[in-house]
Amino acid sequence: MKTNYLNPFPLPQTVTSKQKNDLVKLTKKIVKATNIPNNSKEITDIFQKIDKQVYALYGLKKKHIKAIEDSL
16 A cells, blocks of 8 residues: 555544553454454444544544444
């Protein structure tokens, strides 16, 4: 992938170390959870937590979050 493809994608200007650490922990939980059979509920819950944190990073309002989730 060339970096020019990423240029139009806006990244958050600031990410605190706490936000970064929280996302890293949730990512590690996803990796562990995928190794456990019949664990889709926990995986779904973790992905929802990640989504909420990403929405917060971008400062999205409820109406924008709803539009994103409705489009998925």
